[in-house]
Amino acid sequence: MKLTNQPHYYGLISILLHWGMAITIVGLFCFGLWMTSLGYYDPWYQQAPSIHKSIGILLAGVWVFRVFWKFANTKPLPLPTHSNIEKKIAQIAHVILYVLMACIMVSGYLISTADERAIEVFGWFEIPATLTGIENQEDIAGEFHFYLALTLISLASAHALAAIKHHLIDKDNTLRRMTSLMSFTHQDKRKNKDHSKRKQQ
Numbered sequence: 533m534k535l536t537n538q539p540h541y542y543g544l545i546s547i548l549l550h551w552g553m554a555i556t557i558v559g560l561f562c563f564g565l566w567m568t569s570l571g572y573y574d575p576w577y578q579q580a581p582s583i584h585k586s587i588g589i590l591l592a593g594v595w596v597f598r599v600f601w602k603f604a605n606t607k608p609l610p611l612p613t614h615s616n617i618e619k620k621i622a623q624i625a626h627v628i629l630y631v632l633m634a635c636i637m638v639s640g641y642l643i644s645t646a647d648e649r650a651i652e653v654f655g656w657f658e659i660p661a662t663l664t665g666i667e668n669q670e671d672i673a674g675e676f677h678f679y680l681a682l683t684l685i686s687l688a689s690a691h692a693l694a695a696i697k698h699h700l701i702d703k704d705n706t707l708r709r710m711t712s713l714m715s716f717t718h719q720d721k722r723k724n725k726d727h728s729k730r731k732q733q
């Protein structure tokens with residue numbers, strides 16, 4: 533398994549970024565729903581939003597690195613088993629997923645900074661409040677944040693179902709090349725062996 537993407541599979545860094553972000557996003561969504569249901573006297577009322585914001589800011593940093601990594605790398609070629617329409621839909625869905633992630637992060641930032649307070653990230657460092665003072669900023673950004681997150685989770689679910697359909701019904705490598713840390717290593721070794729055998733002949 534290589535660190536960088538290869539023409540036929542995702543590299544280790546892309547796989548770790550994909551699954552790390554997917555788990556964190558689902559976790560933040562559930563955490564956010566629970567957090568907004570807490571009453572004022574709940575012991576988590578102050579602490580939960582601070583954890584949610586801190587993880588969100590760190591995730592924004594990971595998003596920036598992921599986009600950089602995406603453009604710095606080869607994109608694995610679409611599989612020959614995918615129809616043209618599937619390729620187009622997947623391409624558009626991936627772009628929308630990236631844009632939704634960014635919009636959720638920006639709207640979350642705008643909720644937190646509406647009252648001109650910086651965001652403290654686990655007490656390690658602060659992100660200053662730059663955009664403040666928009667009328668009803670907290671409420672408007674809050675509505676956007678919620679509905680965008682709902683859209684992201686719905687689209688990600690459809691995206692996951694499509695990947696599972698490719699795996700179980702079409703029996704192609706779509707999911708395997710985003711999960712497999714081992715099987716491609718063996719395939720690579722076999723390919724290399726075949727290649728060196730051919731060279732010797």
Ligand code: HEM
Pocket residue numbers: 550553554555557558602607608622626627629630688691692693695696706707708710
């Ligand atoms: C919040 C959850 C998720 C988000 C935001 C997300 C986002 C993305 C994005 C942006 C890509 C494109 C990667 C690139 O080439 O730049 C991608 C690829 C992929 N995702 Fe997800 N994903 C999520 C969950 C899942 C789940 C649960 C599965 C499987 C059950 C999955 C399976 C895949 C596969 C197989 C690919 C590669 C598709 C291909 O090679 O064309 N994803 N995902």
